[in-house]
Amino acid sequence: MNEMNLTKQIRQVALEAGAALVGFAPMSRFDNAPPEYHPQNIFPQAKTLIAVAVPQLRSTLKTVEEGTYWQAYNVSSYYYLNDVFAPHMLRKISLALETEGYMGLPVHNPFYEDMGRKVRQEHVVGPDAILSLRVAGVAAGLGEFGLHKMLMTPEFGPRQRVFVVLTDAELEPTPLFRGKVCDECKLCVKECQAQAIGSERSVKIKIDDVEFAHAPLDTAACHRIHRQGVDPRYNPFRAKDDDSGDMYPYGEAILKRFCNLSVCVGRGCIRSCLDHLEKTGRISSQFKTPMIDKKRWDVIPDKEE
Ligand code: SF4
Ligand code: SF4
Numbered sequence: 488m489n490e491m492n493l494t495k496q497i498r499q500v501a502l503e504a505g506a507a508l509v510g511f512a513p514m515s516r517f518d519n520a521p522p523e524y525h526p527q528n529i530f531p532q533a534k535t536l537i538a539v540a541v542p543q544l545r546s547t548l549k550t551v552e553e554g555t556y557w558q559a560y561n562v563s564s565y566y567y568l569n570d571v572f573a574p575h576m577l578r579k580i581s582l583a584l585e586t587e588g589y590m591g592l593p594v595h596n597p598f599y600e601d602m603g604r605k606v607r608q609e610h611v612v613g614p615d616a617i618l619s620l621r622v623a624g625v626a627a628g629l630g631e632f633g634l635h636k637m638l639m640t641p642e643f644g645p646r647q648r649v650f651v652v653l654t655d656a657e658l659e660p661t662p663l664f665r666g667k668v669c670d671e672c673k674l675c676v677k678e679c680q681a682q683a684i685g686s687e688r689s690v691k692i693k694i695d696d697v698e699f700a701h702a703p704l705d706t707a708a709c710h711r712i713h714r715q716g717v718d719p720r721y722n723p724f725r726a727k728d729d730d731s732g733d734m735y736p737y738g739e740a741i742l743k744r745f746c747n748l749s750v751c752v753g754r755g756c757i758r759s760c761l762d763h764l765e766k767t768g769r770i771s772s773q774f775k776t777p778m779i780d781k782k783r784w785d786v787i788p789d790k791e792e
Contacts, residue, residue, distance in 0.1 A: 488587055494659040497537065497583060504579040505572065506539035507647070508640060510627030510661035517626065519693045526623075526653055528616035530592045533653040535660075537580065538620075538627035540640065540647040541568055545774060548646070548761065551752040554723065554784040558741070560752050564648075566745040569596050573650045580652045589656035596620055596650060624649040626694050628661035631668060632701040635675040635684050635756040639668040642771050644764040645757050663697050668770065674763050678783075679755030680721050681705070681712040709751075716750035723786050724750070754783075 488496070494511060501509045514534055517525050526536050543564035550556035573595060581591030603613035621638040624630060629649070630640035637645040641664075676684045685702035692699045716722035716738060719729065724737035742748040752758070762778035764770045 490657055490659055493587060493589075493656060496587075497580060497656075497658065500583040501537070501539050501576070501580050504576040505541060506576060507542055508538075508540040508629050508642060510538045510624070510629045511658045512536040512538065512623065512626040512628070513657070513660050516660075516663075516694050520622070522611045523616065524618050524622070525611065526594075526618050526651075528610070528612050529594060529618065530590070530653040530655075532590070532655045533592070535654050535656060535658040536623055536627060537652040537654060537658070538623045538629055538649055539576065539580070539652070540624060540629055540638075540643075540649045541572065541576070542643050542647045542772070543568070545646060545761075545772075545778070548752060548758055549776065549778060552758050552778055552783075557724075557750070557752070561741055561745045561747050561749055565747040565749060568648045570746060573648070577650055577652055581654075584652070584654050584656060587656070589654050592653045594618065594620075594651040594653060596648065618651065620649040620651060622692065623651050625664070625692075625699055628663050630664050631666070632692070632699050633669040633675065633756075633760060634671060634673065634686075634688060634702050635679075635760065636690070636701040636704045637756060637760075639760075640664075640770075641666060641668055644668060644761050644770045644772075645753070646761055646772075663695060665697065668764065669760075670767070670769065672763050674759040675755040676702070677755070678759040679709075680718070680751060681708040683709040683712075684756065713751035713753075714748055716748070720785050721754075722750050727789050 498509045526533050547560040547564040577593030581593050584591030600617055602615055605613045624638040630638050633639040639645055676686050683705040688700035688702055690701050690703055711717045719725045719727050725735050729735050738748050
């Protein structure tokens, strides 16, 4: 089968398996990637990176915005997409490639930066290397970076998860996205409770002839609010006088059951951004109920309850 027909077939398989967006990036698009993040650290014979994106259910973001229900996000938009849906979808894409005599290697999320020890001198890093899924999405033409560093697509803005299959097949590259989804409104910066998002696009990433850029993100600051929920003002599951550190009872239960604990759920970087993009018509997915239609919540201090 020639390159064009195989590309069409793999796109069709991915769409039928549940991908909403599919793009193909030749390895040359990673020429400027930091060596430790190169896809060939994972699959040395890779010639093409296939990026597939799946939307998070918008309702799972809306109920956190309302302050009523967190579990749907942690289950459906994180655990289910990462640990259940993606492995099925990626396996179908990989199997379609392997039926044609090529290899298809699924690259999952989450993975950890804690790489093992090198087994060959010529390797750049040890086994179980990582790559950046958001960079993969941009390199495969799905969208651009928002100011906040997330992948922004013209369909969903920041509301998707990206997964990857690496293959030794040479597939037809998807053109890079050259439009603008982000309009630099800076609501993500203003509404992030961790003040984790920088305000200038000082981090540059060159892919082919296009220079993409985003603001620096303080991942440690984000982690404390978003994942650990350390600030009781922004975490309704933590009592005011809770001194249990990272492992407060609700957090521990959610983490154990769903392998994920998101508390902030993108107050600035997803929900504010999405609300802005929807209201200004900058993305194609639109909804009858606005993402933000009332004053935003902080947990009520005990004396006012
Ligand atoms: S909130 Fe505004 S500035 Fe931030 S990424 Fe979204 S569109 Fe860009
Ligand atoms: S998840 Fe929350 S804390 Fe983290 S960057 Fe986004 S808005 Fe800020």
